[in-house]
Amino acid sequence: MKRVLITGANRGLGLELTRQYLERGDQVFAASRQPDSAADLQSLQSQYPDQLTLLALDVTSEDSLHAAHAAVAAKTEALDILVNNAGILPGHPGAGVGDDPGTQRLGQLRYADAMQVLATNAVGPLLVTQQFLDLLRKGRKSRIVSISTGLGSLTLKASGSQYHYSASKAAxxxxxxxLAAEAGHDDIVSIMVDPGWMRTDMGGTGAALLPADSARGIIRLTDQLHAEENGSFVTWQGKPVPW
Structure with missing residues (x-):
């Protein structure tokens, strides 16, 4: 049994990862900003009351990070897997930033939008990992998986779009x-994963990849990680992504 913490677990890929880890018998801590209104997570908790713990977590709030850590530490002495999945896409419903698509175009970009996206998508995963590092150090072959995107690749980026989102993922x-260079001294493997273009609220209906397939690949990839892969950037199928 693995002890798994997943951020942004209330929908899309995070929800599917939560479901699949539960189905195979793992203990899951599913974090989201408003777990009380996360209907799908509430349903899963009724199915897996002994395996699933719902956490309130805003990755941009130090107080929220401390409270979430205390809640996890009260239930387990260690974590084996951390999935940094929480993130926002400007212009997407629920992002709370840049709801007007016009603000995502050159000439209309806004400082406040940029800072909020960077805080959530870049600084957030770093500080979540820092907060839970003590529990990861006590885990069994602990792994950190941070959900990135091909849009965060400097090599692949060729479109004049998604300024803040692309920059935040590159950061x-x-x-x-x-972090991987330091965590590696504690035998913790940390990787960045492009989950593919998925058919989710964020990815849209035009995407061909189902979240269930991406989640299945990420779980398989995480289980098979070796020390030499620490610090790598790969797809959900384990193929290298250029930086």
């Missing part, structure tokens, strides 16, 4: 690659 890649 997250650097933060987590830097």
């Amino acid at each position: 997250m890649n650097m933060y987590m690659r830097t």
